[in-house]
Amino acid sequence: MQATLFWLTGGAFFALQLGMLLYLLYANPRDGLAAPEERRRRVEIIWTLVPASLLLAVICMVSGLTGSAATRSHACGDPSRVVALHGPDAARVHRDAAR
Amino acid sequence: MERSVALATPVSRIADYAELTKPRITLMVVLTTAAGYYLGADGSLDLVVLLHALLGTGVIASAASALNQVLERDSDARMLRTRHRPLPAGRMEVPAALGFGLVLMVLGTLYLAVAVNVLTAVVGFATLALYVGVYTPMKRRSSLCTIVGAVPGALPPVMGWTAATGALSAEAWVLFGVLFFWQLPHFLAIAWNYREDYARGGQPMLSVEDPRGGSTARQIVLYCMALLPVSLAPSLLSLTGSLYFYGALALGIAYLAAGLHAARERSHASAGLLLRVSVIYLPALLGLMTFDKVVP
Numbered sequence: 001m002q003a004t005l006f007w008l009t010g011g012a013f014f015a016l017q018l019g020m021l022l023y024l025l026y027a028n029p030r031d032g033l034a035a036p037e038e039r040r041r042r043v044e045i046i047w048t049l050v051p052a053s054l055l056l057a058v059i060c061m062v063s064g065l066t067g068s069a070a071t072r073s074h075a076c077g078d079p080s081r082v083v084a085l086h087g088p089d090a091a092r093v094h095r096d097a098a099r
Numbered sequence: 100m101e102r103s104v105a106l107a108t109p110v111s112r113i114a115d116y117a118e119l120t121k122p123r124i125t126l127m128v129v130l131t132t133a134a135g136y137y138l139g140a141d142g143s144l145d146l147v148v149l150l151h152a153l154l155g156t157g158v159i160a161s162a163a164s165a166l167n168q169v170l171e172r173d174s175d176a177r178m179l180r181t182r183h184r185p186l187p188a189g190r191m192e193v194p195a196a197l198g199f200g201l202v203l204m205v206l207g208t209l210y211l212a213v214a215v216n217v218l219t220a221v222v223g224f225a226t227l228a229l230y231v232g233v234y235t236p237m238k239r240r241s242s243l244c245t246i247v248g249a250v251p252g253a254l255p256p257v258m259g260w261t262a263a264t265g266a267l268s269a270e271a272w273v274l275f276g277v278l279f280f281w282q283l284p285h286f287l288a289i290a291w292n293y294r295e296d297y298a299r300g301g302q303p304m305l306s307v308e309d310p311r312g313g314s315t316a317r318q319i320v321l322y323c324m325a326l327l328p329v330s331l332a333p334s335l336l337s338l339t340g341s342l343y344f345y346g347a348l349a350l351g352i353a354y355l356a357a358g359l360h361a362a363r364e365r366s367h368a369s370a371g372l373l374l375r376v377s378v379i380y381l382p383a384l385l386g387l388m389t390f391d392k393v394v395p
Contacts, residue, residue, distance in 0.1 A: 002344050006335055010328035017321055043242060044314050047305070049244050051325040058276050059328050061269050065336060096315065 135259025158207030165200030
């Protein structure tokens with residue numbers, strides 16, 4: 001349930017941010033804009049790019065950590081850890097293994 | 100009469116030095132560092148290391164504030180909100196404030212390196228360098244300074260984490276992300292309500308560059324949206340439990356709702372409400388994090 005909510009909110013909000021970015025890049029009319037307005041448009045593109053890329057980085061990091069923990073459990077061939085590594089404790093076991 | 104002035108002078112001098120350190124911001128930095136330390140600590144807390152980390156971080160934060168005020172003394176003098184600070188008000192000389200800031204910077208960095216660990220000292224120095232060396236000069240050039248300034252603002256919990264673990268792990272970066280995303284709607288609300296003051300000070304904040312508020316409104320909503328999933332990540336990384344997860348979800352929805360309201364209304368009152376919600380949000384979230392920490 002928690003993972004589903006994370007992916008849903010993360011995915012939906014990332015899509016909205018991407019949509020805003022594409023709007024600023026392509027849909028917003030650029031021709032004939034005065035220099036200060038064009039500069040403002042560029043600044044807002046950077047403002048929009050930052051949360052989108054950081055959110056993507058966090059999503060990838062969470063995905064990588066929870067995913068790699070499960071993969072490692074199979075590689076180790078330790079059946080007792082498989083349950084933990086597929087459950088909500090996956091990242092913690094991964095963290096402990098890394099220490 | 101003369102005696103009372105003579106007695107009051109050292110006291111007011113100390114008060115001016117204290118004001119130079121921006122005590123409320125320093126307290127906030129120390130509290131977020133403590134949260135980072137607690138979350139990073141395995142099992143029992145080493146209170147001595149925690150106290151060293153808090154002291155060193157507090158000294159570095161004070162140094163950053165003092166040096167920031169040295170660099171911004173001219174624009175501070177033009178802004179209603181800041182013109183009573185010790186430097187623009189003429190109660191302190193620049194060399195005294197500069198020396199104070201530099202001494203604190205060296206002391207804080209060395210203290211962290213010796214009493215805590217080198218990594219925390221490096222992160223602490225990087226925080227100060229970004230705040231004073233990049234964010235402060237950028238304030239006169241571009242509204243993007245707000246984003247740059249959010250980086251040092253988000254590093255104190257990372258310093259707490261590195262003080263406890265000696266390493267920069269994924270969990271530390273998630274804490275960084277939470278603090279980073281939280282700050283932007285908070286500061287955009289301040290920038291909206293003080294936009295005339297910022298314009299007077301020659302600081303091109305987003306609300307100054309775009310007086311109709313469209314850009315500010317959009318960015319408030321985008322950063323509130325990004326914060327919500329990032330604030331849920333600690334539970335997915337098994338740093339916190341279910342109570343935190345659902346609490347963070349509720350808080351994130353409230354923050355986003357306040358952000359949407361501010362974006363729609365674009366008024367002093369709605370920005371003030373967003374600011375109040377942001378001030379409640381962060382301690383509540385960090386409180387939940389520490390309360391529902393999963394002990395390894």
